[in-house]
Amino acid sequence: MTRWAILFALAGLTAAGPATAADDGATIYKRCAACHLANGAGVPGAFPPLKSDVRALAGSAAGRRYLALVVIRGVSGPITVEGKAYRGMMPAQAGLNDAQIAAVLNHVVRGGSAKAFTAREIAGYRAGSAALNSAAVGRLQPSVAGK
Ligand code: HEC
Secondary structure (H helix, E strand, C coil), rough: CCCCHHHHHHHHCCCCCCCCHHCCCHHHHHHHHHHCCCCCCECCEEEEECCCHHHHHHCCCHHHHHHHHHHCCEEECEEECCCCECCCCCCCCCCCHHHHHHHHHHHHHHCCCCCCCCCHHHHHHHCCCCCHHHHHHHHCCCCCCCC
């Protein structure tokens, strides 16, 4: 890949143009994998798994809003994921547009029964969220039944 190709690939992450490879959920997930690992298993005590709890959260309105805001605003604990406490900090994933956030969340919850996230839905959660910091997002985490 030439330097220009790399620059265009990076620009594609922020451009709101027609769907490209950069809008593919699996491609976008690569930035999440740095912490949550490629298979979403996470690192106990540091980076939570993006597995059963996230799939359960995608099944409720409050959970869906929380998942979107985690990506848009970042999150800091205390939060509980699959029964374990996390008190770290996830930075806001800046530069992702609403369609890209919908795509990456659909990639993360794939295989679950929740309906797909759409760009329009994410835009609704983004509206009015600018005042929320990562700790405020953490307090929005709904508890998952059976935890
Ligand atoms: C720099 C590391 C890092 C990156 C990159 C990152 N995360 Fe996180 N993520 C975290 C940490 C740390 C937490 C837990 C925060 C805490 O300890 O309070 C977290 C929490 C979460 C949660 C909350 C899970 C739950 O059950 O409440 C979700 C969802 C999530 N991340 C999704 C993503 C997605 C999707 C991406 C990519 C777009 C991403 N993360 C990128 C570090 C990261």
